[in-house]
Amino acid sequence: MAILEIENLTKKFGHVAALSNVTLSIRDGEITSLIGPNGAGKTTIYNVVTGKFPPTSGRIIFKGEDITGLPSFTVWRKGISRSFQITNVFKTLTVLENIRTALIVHLGKSLQFFKPIDHYDDLYEKTLHILKLIGLEDKKDLPCQEISHGDMRIVEVGIALASEPELIFLDEPTAGMNPEETRRMVDLIKELFETTGTTFFITEHDMNVVFSVSNRIIVLNYGEILADGTPEEIHQNEDVKRAYLGGVEK
Amino acid sequence: MRFLGLLRANSWVLVLAAFLLIVPFLFPSLAFINIVSEILIMALFAVSLNLLIGYTGFVSFGHAAFFAVGSYTVGIMLQRLSASLPLAIPLALLCGMILSGIVALVIGYFCTRLTAIYFAFLTLAFSQIIYALIIKWESFTGGDQGLVGGIPRPPINLFGLSIDMTSPFSLYVLIVVAVCVSFLIIKIIIDSPFGWIIRAIRDNSERMNFLGINVRRYTIIVIVISGIFTGLAGGLIALHVSGSYPDHAFWTKSAEPIFMIMVGGMKVFAGPILGAIIVTELSAHLSSYIGLWGLIFGAFLVVFLMISRQGILDVLALKTGLIKKLKL
Ligand SMILES: Nc1ncnc2c1ncn2[C@@H]1O[C@H](COP(=O)(O)OP(=O)(O)O)[C@@H](O)[C@H]1O
Ligand SMILES: [Mg+2]
Numbered sequence: 001m002a003i004l005e006i007e008n009l010t011k012k013f014g015h016v017a018a019l020s021n022v023t024l025s026i027r028d029g030e031i032t033s034l035i036g037p038n039g040a041g042k043t044t045i046y047n048v049v050t051g052k053f054p055p056t057s058g059r060i061i062f063k064g065e066d067i068t069g070l071p072s073f074t075v076w077r078k079g080i081s082r083s084f085q086i087t088n089v090f091k092t093l094t095v096l097e098n099i100r101t102a103l104i105v106h107l108g109k110s111l112q113f114f115k116p117i118d119h120y121d122d123l124y125e126k127t128l129h130i131l132k133l134i135g136l137e138d139k140k141d142l143p144c145q146e147i148s149h150g151d152m153r154i155v156e157v158g159i160a161l162a163s164e165p166e167l168i169f170l171d172e173p174t175a176g177m178n179p180e181e182t183r184r185m186v187d188l189i190k191e192l193f194e195t196t197g198t199t200f201f202i203t204e205h206d207m208n209v210v211f212s213v214s215n216r217i218i219v220l221n222y223g224e225i226l227a228d229g230t231p232e233e234i235h236q237n238e239d240v241k242r243a244y245l246g247g248v249e250k
Numbered sequence: 251m252r253f254l255g256l257l258r259a260n261s262w263v264l265v266l267a268a269f270l271l272i273v274p275f276l277f278p279s280l281a282f283i284n285i286v287s288e289i290l291i292m293a294l295f296a297v298s299l300n301l302l303i304g305y306t307g308f309v310s311f312g313h314a315a316f317f318a319v320g321s322y323t324v325g326i327m328l329q330r331l332s333a334s335l336p337l338a339i340p341l342a343l344l345c346g347m348i349l350s351g352i353v354a355l356v357i358g359y360f361c362t363r364l365t366a367i368y369f370a371f372l373t374l375a376f377s378q379i380i381y382a383l384i385i386k387w388e389s390f391t392g393g394d395q396g397l398v399g400g401i402p403r404p405p406i407n408l409f410g411l412s413i414d415m416t417s418p419f420s421l422y423v424l425i426v427v428a429v430c431v432s433f434l435i436i437k438i439i440i441d442s443p444f445g446w447i448i449r450a451i452r453d454n455s456e457r458m459n460f461l462g463i464n465v466r467r468y469t470i471i472v473i474v475i476s477g478i479f480t481g482l483a484g485g486l487i488a489l490h491v492s493g494s495y496p497d498h499a500f501w502t503k504s505a506e507p508i509f510m511i512m513v514g515g516m517k518v519f520a521g522p523i524l525g526a527i528i529v530t531e532l533s534a535h536l537s538s539y540i541g542l543w544g545l546i547f548g549a550f551l552v553v554f555l556m557i558s559r560q561g562i563l564d565v566l567a568l569k570t571g572l573i574k575k576l577k578l
Pocket of ligand 2: 042171
């Protein structure tokens, strides 16, 4: 069943169409990867769906409901969370506080004014749970600006998934990571997928990662969909080989 | 019970209040009472503003608007209310807070439509509107003279007790209590989940939108809370100087708490309080015999900020764990 349907989505920046008539759907309970060269419009899809800016035309349906043009905070409340290609964490807050921030909202406590934050046991336990899940328990008290790039990327993803979203977008989760860190991220994604049942929609430049985690792959090129299928099908696809995969293949 | 717990967690407020209330008994001195009153009022002003600047990351150049609304509400009410009202002073202060809160809601509603830099400009513009209103609406505000003739302080009648408010000492007690209770409430809010949401907005407001937070709405709430307590500070200044003056709404009044935050620190709750002590003390001592007070203070600020890059308590908080332990 489709959890997210994007219909004829077009996004123009001035005269440049970053997306032209994109139609795709994301199936529930799968890891779908979105690939394509730089500037293909991958991030723009995320931005439009999560309400960073409205589409020029087209519709976005989440679980049967039209969410086109809703503000970001409302889209989040519907159950779609995202991480960012350019690390977008809370720099002066600690790792724990970063994760906790997402959980305060998720647990509906963001308008509690009078009880000290360390008196909420459920909040603390959930935060620790996520920290364990992402393997940053030992660094929980470090300010985010003092941890490594790889760890910051993990926090970036941790913030997005703390709220147990139904659908999560990960925009280049391994951007700038070394092979060791990349492996950690891949393991994390696989583990999360198995333990939480969250639906993933990931963009990724590393083809090894893409082919190892995805149930399905969508290829985007110049704002248009070039191919859509299982990793096997994409592997065989002549258009994709010509336009994109060509030299990258192992 | 829970309130007692909160009080225990912030026991420094109690210590501060006790100290301030005991000292004048031991060493009665009008000069001491006067300077401490002024420091406390300005500290409340600065702490309220810092909720917005230090904790939420929005700079307001127009907080004098709320200070003046508090000051004029209290001044006008006490000059015109019947002196026989049993709770005239607390009532006037409360009305000042509510009105400042409402004005903050309106100003906040408009200013948060813009990006941070225009937010700052627009707050300044709004405060100038309040200033102009005060100057022009002479029949009500006394125009550029302000509310002269003194502000009466009728006794507070409570539980059959009549507390004479005309003595400087009883006013001092009122100021100490009002300011310390406000510190406590603001500190409790800062330590709450809401307090942590606004810190996250300060660090990265854009990301908060993608975590289900309507940043604009939360910023408006902070402005209203900040406005309410700034209004209280304004009300107290009217009582303290026994008058309300256009000066309370002038843009230089908005700058004073900003100086205090710069000097004392904005990442530590007590930073603006320390700043208020230093700035008020310096101006009291220097301005009396040096005409060039502004020049000296400005130079001091430049040198200080070039060297430290942060307020005093911010630096100390980085260097020692003491401030964290004391929960300042
Ligand atoms: N905010 C923006 N303003 C103007 N142009 C943009 C904006 N965001 C993206 N673009 C343009 O849209 C195209 C697609 O960008 P993007 O979605 O970031 O690609 P990808 O994530 O696939 O690398 C690029 O040509 C980019 O320059
Ligand atoms: Mg991108």
